[in-house]
Amino acid sequence: MASLVFFYFASIILLTASLVVIFRNPVYSALSLLVMFFHVAGLYVTLHAEFLAVVQIMVYAGAILVLYLFVVMLLNVKREERFHGQTNVAMGLGAIMLVESFLLMLQGDTSWLSLEATPNPETMAKGNVESLGEVLYSTYLFPFELASLILLVAMVGAVILSKKGILESKSS
Amino acid sequence: MTVPMSYYLVLSGLVFLIGLVGVLTRRNIIIILLSIELMLNATNINFVAFSAYLGNVAGQVFVFFALTVAAAEVAVGLAIIIALYRHQSSINVDDFRLLRW
Numbered sequence: 001m002a003s004l005v006f007f008y009f010a011s012i013i014l015l016t017a018s019l020v021v022i023f024r025n026p027v028y029s030a031l032s033l034l035v036m037f038f039h040v041a042g043l044y045v046t047l048h049a050e051f052l053a054v055v056q057i058m059v060y061a062g063a064i065l066v067l068y069l070f071v072v073m074l075l076n077v078k079r080e081e082r083f084h085g086q087t088n089v090a091m092g093l094g095a096i097m098l099v100e101s102f103l104l105m106l107q108g109d110t111s112w113l114s115l116e117a118t119p120n121p122e123t124m125a126k127g128n129v130e131s132l133g134e135v136l137y138s139t140y141l142f143p144f145e146l147a148s149l150i151l152l153v154a155m156v157g158a159v160i161l162s163k164k165g166i167l168e169s170k171s172s
Numbered sequence: 173m174t175v176p177m178s179y180y181l182v183l184s185g186l187v188f189l190i191g192l193v194g195v196l197t198r199r200n201i202i203i204i205l206l207s208i209e210l211m212l213n214a215t216n217i218n219f220v221a222f223s224a225y226l227g228n229v230a231g232q233v234f235v236f237f238a239l240t241v242a243a244a245e246v247a248v249g250l251a252i253i254i255a256l257y258r259h260q261s262s263i264n265v266d267d268f269r270l271l272r273w
Contacts, residue, residue: 002174002175003175003179005173006175006179010179010183013183013187014183014186014187014190017186017187017190017191017210017212018190018192020194020202020203020206020207020210021190021191021193021194021197021198021207026200026203026206028207029202029203029206030202033206033210034210036210036213037213040213040216040217043217043220044220047180047220047221047223047224048224049220049223049224049232050221050236051232052232052235052236055236055239056216056239059239059243060209060213060239060242063243064209064242064243067246067247067248067250068202068205068206069192071202071250071253071254074203074254075202075253075254075257075263086196086197087197089194089196090192090193090196090197091193091197093192093196094189094192094196097189097192098185098189101185103183105178105216107248126210131235132229132232135229135230136211136233136236138232139230139233140230143237146236147236147240150240150241150244151189151240151243151244153244154243154245154247154248155247157247157248157251158247158248158251159251160248161248161251161252161255162250162251162254162255164258167216
């Protein structure tokens, strides 16, 4: 049963991920990425990361993808040629990395590949959100504050980059 | 949970490869950014899988930080795209060859 659920999510994720690259129209690409985000969230639920699944839907599907669709419709770009000259190089590189990763995985000690899930009894008793919050606000407090700094810098940068007139008036 | 660890690793590796091929082959900058999102999601699947199988919550905390960086990257990247479009009225990467020899 569990493997059936996994194979459903995995097949939809792979299908929609390829469609993101294959579709000509950026709107279709963004929408198939939306379907992929929902299925990744489902995969998180099967891995007992319920809070992350909710955050994935809210941040990725709710904020990031809306931003993408907004820009796609703002720019109103007509269809154009899909791939450029380095397609063959990219396919070759992808094939080499695929073979290499399989070789590396099968090399040496492979006992971890069939590792079974070992849920921590402590976190199972407390629940996902509570255990996550305890770790986030104690061990990883400093990176958490740094993340807010990153968001502030990104916000200022985005405003300055997209505002008309700030960069032009300096250069002229 | 009867699914072995390796299935999740293979899945995230394949999604990462699809994103890599998308970045290298597409001409539209917006699709290139979407492919970067694919690669970030592949690493997130890896983090969550290891977190569940090793019984450690720290992996899920790192997914939060990856999420933050993804949001910042999208905001700045789309602002750059809008600035480029205003400058060249094109978002085809082949049109931007100022730094190419």
